[in-house]
Amino acid sequence: IDSSRWSFVDDKVNYVNNDRQITIQFGNVQASCDVEFYGQPPKPNAYKSVQRDSTATGNLKVGEKLHYDVKVTNEAEVGSIWKNVTITDKLPVGLELVPGSVNLARTKAASASDQIASIPLSSAKYKYDFATRTISLEIPYYVLNSQAYDLTYDLVVDGTAIAGGAAGG
16 A cells, blocks of 8 residues: 555554454545455555546636545555445535435446446435535445446535635635
8 A cells, every 4th residue: 555645544453353344534535344264455546536527717616616526546456355445535624415316336346247337325325414514425346456446426506605605615
């Protein structure tokens, strides 16, 4: 794990079961997992990106939609299993989740036929906590070596994001 990109929140090793519990954090993105070592240990990574409409210019405007993509990958080359992966993301004040925009997909796999364009959110135990502004879901499959899962969602800029608003400008 590239320690320059991660801070370990928890790192417990249970040698009896040959399992390892780790939680990794990158900005607001956090992924936790149980790792079974069969061959190589996993090389977990997470990436977060945001895109705005290609025609938008200047500062963000109230009502503008932003598209977020949180990608979680196991970059080990062979024989690695990363299980019970949970993604949580706390949304910034001033941005509101667009209902129905959340999607989880397997976007990289050993073969193109193993990709999944949309995984039912109910099987991922998806929830959004309005009070804490936090998205949380579990990837309902093992994340094998060289696999990637994408959590995507849209946010819209609300009135609290403007200067002097509750978000602090």
